[in-house]
Amino acid sequence: MKIVADPIDRLLLDDFQRDFPITARPFAELAKALEITEDDVLDRLSKMQNSGRITRVGATCAPNTVSASTLAAVAAPDERIEEVAAIIGQEPGVNHSYEREDEWNLWFVATGPDRAHVDASLARIEERTGLRVLALRLVRPFNVDLGFRLNGGEGTRGAPPAAKQADCSALRPGDQDILQLLTKGMPIVAQPYAALAETLNRSEASVLERVDRLVDSGIIARLGVIVRHRALGWRSNAMVVWDLSPDQITVAGPKLAAQPGVTLCYERTPVEGVWPYRLYSMIYARSRGEALEALENAAKLPELQGVRHQALFSTRCFKQTGAMITAPKESAA
Numbered sequence: 001m002k003i004v005a006d007p008i009d010r011l012l013l014d015d016f017q018r019d020f021p022i023t024a025r026p027f028a029e030l031a032k033a034l035e036i037t038e039d040d041v042l043d044r045l046s047k048m049q050n051s052g053r054i055t056r057v058g059a060t061c062a063p064n065t066v067s068a069s070t071l072a073a074v075a076a077p078d079e080r081i082e083e084v085a086a087i088i089g090q091e092p093g094v095n096h097s098y099e100r101e102d103e104w105n106l107w108f109v110a111t112g113p114d115r116a117h118v119d120a121s122l123a124r125i126e127e128r129t130g131l132r133v134l135a136l137r138l139v140r141p142f143n144v145d146l147g148f149r150l151n152g153g154e155g156t157r158g159a160p161p162a163a164k165q166a167d168c169s170a171l172r173p174g175d176q177d178i179l180q181l182l183t184k185g186m187p188i189v190a191q192p193y194a195a196l197a198e199t200l201n202r203s204e205a206s207v208l209e210r211v212d213r214l215v216d217s218g219i220i221a222r223l224g225v226i227v228r229h230r231a232l233g234w235r236s237n238a239m240v241v242w243d244l245s246p247d248q249i250t251v252a253g254p255k256l257a258a259q260p261g262v263t264l265c266y267e268r269t270p271v272e273g274v275w276p277y278r279l280y281s282m283i284y285a286r287s288r289g290e291a292l293e294a295l296e297n298a299a300k301l302p303e304l305q306g307v308r309h310q311a312l313f314s315t316r317c318f319k320q321t322g323a324m325i326t327a328p329k330e331s332a333a
Contacts, residue, residue, distance in 0.1 A: 056185025183322035261294030
């Protein structure tokens with residue numbers, strides 16, 4: 001069954017998940033490529049956002065560049081899962097929260113303007129839930145693109161680019177405010193950068209120049225249509241964790257990141273005596289069987305044969321939004 005039957009909608013979702021135009025009228029550029037009108041593009045994207053097929057048209061930033069973040073997990077008793085998930089979701093810096101099939105069953109990403117903000121968020125969650133929080137900080141990214149075709153394959157317009165080192169020296173005063181708006185999502189209007197500029201009391205030209213520089217420097221890892229994979233039929237989401245040493249990960253990480261079906265791949269810190277896994281990979285698929293097939297193929301890599309691993313399938317999504325880059329006004333004292 002085709003989840004997105006309309007061919008134009010499908011192209012919008014497939015071909016513009018990254019490399020979004022940085023021009024005064026970007027949606028007109030999409031319209032030209034699709035041979036439709038700008039108004040038609042705006043109408044289609046607005047409807048897909050309202051229906052939950054896409055979360056936003058905007059940016060994702062390279063991790064731990066303009067802000068801090070960490071993957072975290074708690075082991076909630078079955079009878080407390082909804083309660084604990086609600087407590088986690090109340091933290092404004094938490095931008096992703098999932099239930100997964102494991103003793104450590106609630107997984108989330110905590111973000112904030114700096115490490116102290118993230119640590120304070122994790123401490124509040126521990127205090128309010130009475131549960132230990134595993135903080136699994138990023139060490140090395142190998143693929144953080146998260147773009148993929150609706151009909152399978154290796155990302156939009158071919159394989160996603162390899163993760164590159166962001167050049168943080170490119171940052172200028174005011175860039176964080178631009179990035180915060182872009183991670184929340186640009187307005188779906190004919191001149192979205194002008195609308196952002198008005199919000200920031202800046203000129204459109206200055207915003208366009210800074211966005212272009214932030215993309216070029218790798219601080220913006222991806223600019224484009226951010227899809228909601230579950231709403232589009234990609235209902236099987238497995239986080240696969242691998243027990244490898246840092247030296248082994250240096251070789252295995254890039255090869256795993258290049259595997260079909262693997263949409264994220266990175267090294268994280270383990271927790272001694274509790275959580276030994278260092279290498280993480282994400283598989284998004286239309287079914288559990290398809291995800292397991294992708295995992296089976298990845299496990300055939302010479303560097304991964306016989307390596308202890310776990311596949312933690314998600315069962316529920318509690319929260320999915322953009323990262324926090326600047327502190328909320330009420331707490332930015």
